[in-house]
Amino acid sequence: MAELKKIIIDTDPGIDDAMAIFLALESPEVEVIGLTTIYGNVYTTLATRNALHLLEIAGRTDIPVAEGSHVTITKGTKLRIADFVHGTDGLGNQNFPPPKGKPIEQSATEFLTEQASLYPGQVTVVALGPLTNIALAIQSDPAFAKNIGQIVLLGGAFAVNGNVNPAAEANIFGDPDAADIVFTSGADVLAVGLNITHQVVLTDCDRDKLAQSNGKFAQYLCKILDVYFGYHHDAYSTKGVYLHDPTTVLAAVDPSLITCVEGVVRVQTIGITRGLTLFYNKQKRFGEVTEWSDKPSVKVAVTVDAPAVVKLVMERLMKS
Numbered sequence: 001m002a003e004l005k006k007i008i009i010d011t012d013p014g015i016d017d018a019m020a021i022f023l024a025l026e027s028p029e030v031e032v033i034g035l036t037t038i039y040g041n042v043y044t045t046l047a048t049r050n051a052l053h054l055l056e057i058a059g060r061t062d063i064p065v066a067e068g069s070h071v072t073i074t075k076g077t078k079l080r081i082a083d084f085v086h087g088t089d090g091l092g093n094q095n096f097p098p099p100k101g102k103p104i105e106q107s108a109t110e111f112l113t114e115q116a117s118l119y120p121g122q123v124t125v126v127a128l129g130p131l132t133n134i135a136l137a138i139q140s141d142p143a144f145a146k147n148i149g150q151i152v153l154l155g156g157a158f159a160v161n162g163n164v165n166p167a168a169e170a171n172i173f174g175d176p177d178a179a180d181i182v183f184t185s186g187a188d189v190l191a192v193g194l195n196i197t198h199q200v201v202l203t204d205c206d207r208d209k210l211a212q213s214n215g216k217f218a219q220y221l222c223k224i225l226d227v228y229f230g231y232h233h234d235a236y237s238t239k240g241v242y243l244h245d246p247t248t249v250l251a252a253v254d255p256s257l258i259t260c261v262e263g264v265v266r267v268q269t270i271g272i273t274r275g276l277t278l279f280y281n282k283q284k285r286f287g288e289v290t291e292w293s294d295k296p297s298v299k300v301a302v303t304v305d306a307p308a309v310v311k312l313v314m315e316r317l318m319k320s
């Protein structure tokens with residue numbers, strides 16, 4: 001049997017992160033070798049606590065959790081925490097008891113660089129929050145961008161509006177400087193942006209099906225999903241919730257679910273469009289040197305088989 005694809009999930013749980021982590025654990029094509037944590041939906045300390053809690057729910061305390069950065073790559077601390085989307089605890093205001101487990105001694109950056117060098121070309125990082133940990137790994141180990149198999153990230157809004165403001169998507173907005181480092185690092189990067197994830201909707205009807213399932217993940221998720229559905233009903237006219245993080249996990253698990261284009265992505269780090277991701281498709285050869293010239297190409301997802309993604313999410317989350 002072929003070796004399973006090893007994945008590390010960099011995460012800020014987060015309701016859709018919880019779905020994505022469970023989905024990865026229920027995906028036979030991949031082996032989750034660790035979780036690394038980051039601020040975003042919640043502060044990093046709470047992200048770590050939630051990551052440990054979710055692994056305990058899943059009965060997978062064998063998987064290590066490495067805590068990530070508490071500040072942006074430019075040492076910014078005025079972090080935007082999305083309690084209005086995910087609840088003040090990040091998991092739908094359920095007041096779960098604290099986890100019994102602890103994070104490992106290594107930092108997220110140390111864990112990422114170590115695993116990439118232990119298994120060169122074989123580890124996929126699925127990045128579901130701001131990209132600080134990944135950028136720190138790139139900066140701290142010059143071999144990381146080459147050693148890591150692929151970085152599949154939820155981030156950006158390619159030719160569509162953002163979700164923090166018209167310019168910016170939340171994960172990129174969380175640390176635009178880190179995002180620009182990742183996009184221009186030369187690593188094999190696949191970006192899954194809002195242009196993709198806003199096509200993948202879990203409907204009220206799907207949630208009812210989850211509620212009727214006896215599966216432990218379905219039962220757990222139904223408890224925490226209320227806050228997430230409430231936010232979507234208020235903020236969008238979509239009848240359901242966007243599956244940002246689960247779609248990104250599945251893009252890593254089964255790349256045939258999406259198609260992508262290749263080009264150079266730069267991130268705006270200042271001004272009113274801070275966090276904007278701008279893709280250069282290389283169709284015009286500009287006469288002048290630009291900020292996109294001579295930068296490595298990345299992949300940007302442009303289509304998704306949304307019904308297939310939703311079907312896989314439902315099947316796998318109701319399996320056990």
Ligand SMILES: [Ca+2]
Pocket residue numbers: 011012013014016017040041128129245
């Ligand atoms: Ca997330």
